[in-house]
Amino acid sequence: MSISWTVGALKTAYDNRDHILGIWDKLVVKVLGPQYRIAIVGPGGIGKSVLLDHITGKAFAKNYRLPPRSVKPEPGRAKAGGNRMAMTVVPGQDSGPQIDTYEKVFDPENPVDGVVFVSGFGFETIRSKTARDYEIGSLGLTDLKSFRASKLAQEKAALDQVLERLRPALRTARKPTWMIVATTKSDLYQDEIAEAEAYYAPYNDSPFTELIKRFRSQVGTDNFEWDSLPVCAYLEDFEWNGEVAKSTLTPDQRNAYIEQMIRRLGELCR
Numbered sequence: 001m002s003i004s005w006t007v008g009a010l011k012t013a014y015d016n017r018d019h020i021l022g023i024w025d026k027l028v029v030k031v032l033g034p035q036y037r038i039a040i041v042g043p044g045g046i047g048k049s050v051l052l053d054h055i056t057g058k059a060f061a062k063n064y065r066l067p068p069r070s071v072k073p074e075p076g077r078a079k080a081g082g083n084r085m086a087m088t089v090v091p092g093q094d095s096g097p098q099i100d101t102y103e104k105v106f107d108p109e110n111p112v113d114g115v116v117f118v119s120g121f122g123f124e125t126i127r128s129k130t131a132r133d134y135e136i137g138s139l140g141l142t143d144l145k146s147f148r149a150s151k152l153a154q155e156k157a158a159l160d161q162v163l164e165r166l167r168p169a170l171r172t173a174r175k176p177t178w179m180i181v182a183t184t185k186s187d188l189y190q191d192e193i194a195e196a197e198a199y200y201a202p203y204n205d206s207p208f209t210e211l212i213k214r215f216r217s218q219v220g221t222d223n224f225e226w227d228s229l230p231v232c233a234y235l236e237d238f239e240w241n242g243e244v245a246k247s248t249l250t251p252d253q254r255n256a257y258i259e260q261m262i263r264r265l266g267e268l269c270r
């Protein structure tokens with residue numbers, strides 16, 4: 001399927017969660033085998049857990065609350081009959097649990113089949129006040145522009161680390177066979193969606209795509225497929241040191257992005 005970055009070009013927008021869950025059910029039952037395993041990786045505060053909750057449908061419950069920082073691997077539950085598509089979110093923060101989870105999902109003896117690297121075009125949520133104060137006071141990231149540039153550089157470093165971790169698994173097990181870069185929080189940068197596409201899409205050359213292209217040429221382009229797509233999950237404004245980036249999408253538009261991602265996952269899992 002061809003990926004659409006602009007919301008206007010996403011033809012379908014569905015107001016009800018049943019539609020998304022319906023697609024999910026079909027994928028789980030018909031497309032995916034019982035053993036299909038996917039790791040969801042990426043920086044802390046980027047939106048991995050919230051995205052997983054929207055993909056599995058958990059976030060559509062009335063009493064849904066935003067998850068706190070992940071401190072252990074988070075499994076994604078399939079909706080239809082058991083756990084056929086096993087997704088695991090790797091905690092974003094450098095920590096013992098993160099290393100343990102990486103070792104499990106990229107175990108060369110039994111690695112996952114696919115990887116979702118969640119990126120955010122610089123909109124990483126900093127949860128702790130101490131960390132915020134440090135970034136503003138000591139690192140001098142006083143405005144949103146410099147903050148995002150710094151986070152984008154860190155995101156690239158995080159990607160580099162993930163790619164390094166994939167090497168032994170690919171060498172031994174020839175898995176995972178694919179990676180999707182899911183650029184989330186796209187509700188915050190619709191005015192820059194062309195720039196996001198230029199930065200993340202496989203048909204463009206950017207510092208980010210260069211890393212993956214180089215990796216692919218090293219491991220063999222036939223062995224490792226990759227793609228990127230925009231997505232968003234939780235619609236809320238983003239604030240940094242008093243500066244606010246507005247969330248500009250409706251739930252319908254968000255759902256269309258989620259649907260596009262689920263469909264693409266389904267294709268890669270065939």
Ligand SMILES: Nc1nc2c(ncn2[C@@H]2O[C@H](COP(=O)(O)OP(=O)(O)OP(=O)(O)O)[C@@H](O)[C@H]2O)c(=O)[nH]1
Nearest residue numbers: 044045046047048049050070092185232233234236
């Ligand atoms: N505007 C907007 N905000 C989002 C979106 N997704 C997540 N957020 C915000 O980002 C915060 C962090 O999201 P999480 O999914 O918890 O982040 P994570 O990647 O799991 O982070 P760790 O658990 O630290 O690894 C959420 O609490 C929301 O405030 C989105 O699509 N759009």
Ligand SMILES: [Mg+2]
Nearest residue numbers: 048049069070
């Ligand atoms: Mg999390």
